[in-house]
Amino acid sequence: MPRLSPLSRCHMPFNDNHIEPSSVATVRRLPIEFTGSGSEYFRIWIVNLLLLLVTLGLYWPWAKVRRQRYFWGNTLVDGDPLGFHGDPKQMFKGWVLVGVLFVLYNWASSFSAVASLVAFVALAALWPALWRSSMAFRMGNTSWRGLRFRFVGSLRDAYLAHLPPFLVVLPMVLLTFAIPEDPEQAPPEWVMASFGGAFVLLVLTLPWLLWRMKAYQHRHYALGPLQTDFRASVGSFYLLAIKPFLLFAGVMGLIALYVVTSFGSADALGGLLGEMMWVLPVLVVGFWVLMFLGIGPWITTRLQNLVWTKTGNGQMRFISQLRFRDMLWMSIKNGLLIGITLGLYWPFAKVAMARLRLEAVHVRTVTDMQALLAAEHDRPAEAAGDAAGDFFGLDVGL
Template identity: 50%
Template sequence: MKPLTGLDTSSPDMGNAGAPLAPAQDSSYQTDATHQLRVEFTGSGSEYFRIWIVNLLLLMVTLGIYYPWAKVRRLRYFYGNTVVGGEPLGFHANPVKLLKGYFLVGVLFSLYSAAGKFSATAGFVAFLIVAALWPALLKSSMQFRMANTSWRGLRFGFRGSLAGAYRAVLPLFVPGMVILAALTQVADPEKPPLWYLKTLGVVLLVFVAVAPWLFWNLKQYQHNHYALASLQTTFKATLGSFYKLFFKILGIALLPLLLSGGAIGAMFYAMKAGGMQGRPSAGLIVILGLLPLAVMMALLVMVKPYAVARFQDLVWTRTGNTSLRFVSRLRFGALLWLTLKNWLLVILTLGLYWPFAAVALARLRLEAVTVKTRVSPDTLLSHVGAVEGDAAGEAGGDLFGLDIGF
């Protein structure tokens, strides 16, 4: 989803596609008046196409070294066209700092890959080192991105602690630790024993069972610590709400499978009841072969837009406090239609519609969000403060595919 939106939106929430204005904790800011700040996106596909094509060409010419500059150009465009309460956001990151960060994380990634090829034990030790460093990289990444994001000249901040980062991130690595630890006891990885396969199955089942908790735990750390001057966010979504949504998504994913299974069973029953003998016809074989493909397409088309829309609404509508709150109303039908349209046009244009799709998706997700506050925006101008984090954290989030979010 990252390349499609032009923003870092790998997670279903509005992390980098929403206005990161922080709710107030300080009651001295509160007033009787309610201010409603609309979020608008003013970018156009044709404008972003020029940025996108230049970035693509320079990435190829420089063999990827230009990536930090390409990323900064992209984010400056999307942030600069995200208007909150009539004022655009700003993005101020230094590409050189990002380049240093990417180089550092690239070295770590190379060492991990080399260790995994050397032996299972070396790979396990390297994985433990990555797991030990990753929470600090996440915290630094959050600080770096927020400190380089502004609204009306004010820089945002992230106040999560290092201990909180470890509590939020380390559980994500536990399944990998168990699998790699078990692998160190396998003599021939190409012919794993039955006990190892059973271990993989148990780990997979446990991971599926606790996945909503893992996601909620991470989002709680992120959304409890966004800040603007002395104001800070709180996150009020419950663990139960994450499990409830998870089961809804699972039900939608299983429905096409059940329908296809029922259709296949009905076909065979009709064949048997009609007394059909011998091999089935070529047309029936084609239908039975295409049916699973149609089911997979239905899963891809329906499940992801539903998950994105519902998680965005859940995460951001539950971010706020007595002074300020977000309201997200991203409609599943609108997102599904836009997804179908984007896929079709990207395929028909051999990828050239990609930047137009990114702009359309960003506009839909952004403009579904409204900020309601009892704090006058003018009051915030006298409260400035943000601490810039380490760019290596930002690089880590991109290279390993971790959803940093905002």
């Protein structure tokens, strides 16, 4: 096997249909299987739930480790399971850190508008580092065939990925200063217009913002000398968003038309409360069904296929072939059974969904993975925990 430089993206191009290896390379397919069962995970889930209740939530990091180890250990890539090696004590520190940050933010928000703005900026300044730390912790504590994965995204790139969302949301935060403190006093018209414009800007840029986040994540996964690249374009994210956006806008437009035509006059407003006693529940249920049975499964399917099929490099890449009808049926089935059992079917639903989504993915590679991993094991070991020890070595649950 040719020698690979550390963290090589292997600049051989790939497209939607195949890897483009050298003429003598053989493409191998590495299947992904999930062997977990609902009954096994139910026992873990019910114990975790009871201990969380007894400890008032303090058991959360240990519960998360048990859950991760079960799901990782039952995820087989080419017949070998993943391993999770996270330390719940480190995860507890991260959990406490994030909890303290949000308590301070809420306290500052109730203290004064200026304190709220300062807290928002401070939290936004720290958030990219925490986000990167969480991914480094999770990847650094995940292994396959004895070799740890790594997340190699830089802190600078994490801040660059988060800067546009911060700049888009900041005007909405600043506009809150112009809202009167008296709830009976209406905000000025220019404030409402500006707030509406900022919200429209946020909606229009959401696909771009999501693309930036996914690009940062999927360009920096590494195993041994291999590092992934991400070839999805911004336009593909906008194309993905068009259908659910048009469906959502159409439903909202019909609701608005119904309200205007039914209660457009002052005389008709008198019957609004009585009418809404039955209209509002119908609208809420209809909206939930639309999101749960239509938009949600469709976005999940298309986003998984887009993101993972565009992740890889010239020697190894992922292929996701999740089908919408399978996702739709699973969502309906899980939703009904969770409702009928008053939530007790939840662990079975999680296992079924994990199996559906994981087994829709496989890996194509022209690299002899066994030889690559053997070569990596022969290299001098790096300091333990370096990959997972970035920024306090904490998992903040992001």
